[in-house]
Amino acid sequence: MSVRSELLKGILDGCMLAVIEKETVYGYELSAKLHQVGLDDVSEGTIYPVLLRLQKNKWITGEMRASESGPRRKYYTLTEEGKEALSFIRSEWGKLAVPVNVLLKGETGDGDN
Amino acid sequence: MVTTKELIRENNEKREQLTEENEQYYTNMLVYIRSKFLLSERATEELLMEMLEHLLEGQNDGKSAEKIFGGDPRAYADEVIAQMPKEKKKNQLLFGIQLIFSVLGWMVIARGAILGVLSFIKPVDEHLYLASTAAMVVAVLMMTVFGVLLLMNMVNKTAFEEKKSTWKFAIIGGISGVLVFGLFMGIAFFFKGRGPAIEFPWLASLLVGFVMLLLSQWLARKNEGTS
Numbered sequence: 023m024s025v026r027s028e029l030l031k032g033i034l035d036g037c038m039l040a041v042i043e044k045e046t047v048y049g050y051e052l053s054a055k056l057h058q059v060g061l062d063d064v065s066e067g068t069i070y071p072v073l074l075r076l077q078k079n080k081w082i083t084g085e086m087r088a089s090e091s092g093p094r095r096k097y098y099t100l101t102e103e104g105k106e107a108l109s110f111i112r113s114e115w116g117k118l119a120v121p122v123n124v125l126l127k128g129e130t131g132d133g134d135n
Numbered sequence: 136m137v138t139t140k141e142l143i144r145e146n147n148e149k150r151e152q153l154t155e156e157n158e159q160y161y162t163n164m165l166v167y168i169r170s171k172f173l174l175s176e177r178a179t180e181e182l183l184m185e186m187l188e189h190l191l192e193g194q195n196d197g198k199s200a201e202k203i204f205g206g207d208p209r210a211y212a213d214e215v216i217a218q219m220p221k222e223k224k225k226n227q228l229l230f231g232i233q234l235i236f237s238v239l240g241w242m243v244i245a246r247g248a249i250l251g252v253l254s255f256i257k258p259v260d261e262h263l264y265l266a267s268t269a270a271m272v273v274a275v276l277m278m279t280v281f282g283v284l285l286l287m288n289m290v291n292k293t294a295f296e297e298k299k300s301t302w303k304f305a306i307i308g309g310i311s312g313v314l315v316f317g318l319f320m321g322i323a324f325f326f327k328g329r330g331p332a333i334e335f336p337w338l339a340s341l342l343v344g345f346v347m348l349l350l351s352q353w354l355a356r357k358n359e360g361t362s
Binding site: 071084086094 | 136137142145178181182184185186188189191192193198202203204205211214215217218219220
């Protein structure tokens with residue numbers, strides 16, 4: 023497994039929550055969106071165990087509906103608890119990303135980004 | 136909302152749209168996940184439908200099942216199963232009772248039918264001996280549970296085998312059949328006419344059996360509604 027996918031594993035929950043926060047999506051759409059932003063070395067199937075776990079945590083709810091074009095899809099929406107979890111993950115990631123950038127990239131860390 | 140039964144039927148229809156290779160990969164995984172004991176049936180079928188729709192959409196974009204779900208389907212399926220919700224206790228109980236009614240129903244019907252036919256040929260003993268009957272009922276129920284578990288376990292173990300070894304199933308099936316038959320004959324012989332007797336005519340036997348099957352059907356429908 024590549025270093026990148028190892029690193030991604032821990033934060034994939036957060037990434038998926040962020041996609042679902044923006045809009046209600048179904049599985050294929052969700053994996054396409056992850057690929058679009060550049061997370062293209064996650065195998066598509068990886069999202070399903072994570073989706074199950076997020077549902078178990080009650081961070082998202084899934085509803086099975088038939089779409090107009092025919093296929094039956096399960097659409098995922100963020101719950102209130104999910105929003106809280108996502109904002110927590112965001113702040114935790116921020117605390118990690120800034121110092122890691124400082125160390126690995128030599129950024130000064132007191133800039134605006 | 137769509138029922139679980141409808142999801143299963145739709146799954147069967149939609150699977151035909153898969154290419155041969157994808158169908159093989161997906162069906163193995165489906166058999167493996169479905170044969171896992173005590174998973175929520177509803178959650179299982181929803182997940183299988185999601186994965187099938189994903190695969191169909193991916194297939195249209197030129198992707199293979201292996202590309203989507205990875206090169207090790209068993210490991211992937213185990214990962215998914217670890218996160219699946221279990222069947223509710225209430226539904227497990229209802230399913231157990233339903234199975235008992237169905238097995239007992241068929242037993243009682245078989246008894247009624249055999250005695251009914253025999254009674255036209257010669258006089259028959261239409262009494263039920265409580266101890267003999269209890270022994271037989273316990274044996275049949277235990278064998279049913281054991282048989283179902285054994286079968287599910289075998290299906291689960293062989294889901295990803297390249298060549299499905301049907302002869303293995305046949306041999307184990309044959310041996311168990313002989314053993315079970317022997318056991319029942321033994322019980323019928325050693326427990327013959329034991330315990331207090333009550334009269335239970337063959338026609339009543341048929342009727343009671345039908346009522347039990349109806350109850351079992353009713354429970355099955357009730358279970359479908361709540362899961």
